[in-house]
Amino acid sequence: MASVAPSRIAALTRLRSIIFQTSYNPTSQRTGAKYLKRRLRGPSMIEYYPNELSISALNKNFRGLDLVDEYEEKRLQDVADKKKRGKGAPKKAKSAADSRRAQRKR
Incomplete structure (x- = not known):
């Protein structure tokens, strides 16, 4: 029985x-080909x-309706109340010198 040369088998697979x-x-x-061939998840999600x-979303799409979002109004009122009591979010620094980190290093 004659065996086939490995170079012939390589040429055949090529x-x-x-x-x-x-x-x-x-x-x-x-190569990651298995993952590249796989169907994308985004469209089905x-x-x-x-x-x-x-x-x-309704106010954005239909500008003339002017609907009032009660939850958003309450949230804004709560934020304003917290700011009055000094419990609001800290002010953003306009420059590096204004930042809290810079003040701490001094």
């Missing part, structure tokens, strides 16, 4: 990959989670 349009990987290195209908 030709097979050209014909069937597959990747030729004689050293069996990891977008279909699964529907667009939420909110008052702010």
